[in-house]
Amino acid sequence: LEKEQILREACEKKQFILHFQPQISMHTGRVTSVEALVRWQHSEKAIVYPGEFISHIEKLGLIVDFGNWVLQTVCEQIAQWRASGLPYLQVAVNISPLHFQDASLPGTVRDLLMKTNIPAQYLELEVTESAMQTKGHVEIFNQLRQLGVKIAIDDFGTGYSCLASLKKLPLDCIKIDKTFIDDVLTSSHTALLVGAIISLANALNYKLVAEGVETRDQALAMRELGCQIIQGYFFCHPVPSDQISALLDVDF
Ligand code: G
């Protein structure tokens, strides 16, 4: 109960901050986009990671308000980077399956895009395969795509019906789960699977991002298999927004 009170207060007092993790193009060695990752800035020293609090926010019924705050903060950040002279930068935002069931999501996104005046293609929503099972998701999907917002399937390969989720709806991006990258060097079976997923993404004309690449050898193996975009600690950890500008100048 105490934890609930603390979380409720954190929501009210806006103790959340966003960090951004670059996604690197294997063709150019440059940052193509970033993923927004929330952190709870508890006190001056303590940072709490979302694995510890997102599910509580969901249980407290606060996830729509919370997710809308994340979306608003991201849209404002995209506008701010642009206003400071940088090119538009695409930002991927994690959306809870519960938020994805909320019929007001497309309208909220439309209003935010209008208010911040950013082109819709710079906002990418990451949903997991479980969001593809929620009630009313088809309508919400279609409305979001009509706005021009991009949709990525997160943690691809870990859900129980990833091919079904591809069959159902047109997407823009597949994010191969870290568990595949973890084994790609040690299991030829996994390497074959990863190659097949990459072929699938290419055939469907979807962007493909490899997540959780931690070593040079993993990055080289993924590039060898045809992966175009890599995200992971090997290239860059999630960082505060004021570090992004310098990273846009780096040749990775
Ligand atoms: O940053 P970290 O590895 O601790 O993130 C853990 C999990 O929290 C990931 O599964 C990620 O998708 C999720 N997460 C991070 N930021 C957000 C957010 O803004 N909203 C939601 N709903 N989930 C997030």
Ligand code: G
């Ligand atoms: O579920 P989702 O894909 O949104 O989770 C992304 C999470 O993975 C982020 O919270 C991020 O901090 C974490 N992450 C990103 N790169 C790496 C990595 O190379 N290794 C590990 N262990 N985690 C990573």
Ligand code: MN
């Ligand atoms: Mn994600």
Ligand code: NA
């Ligand atoms: Na993921």
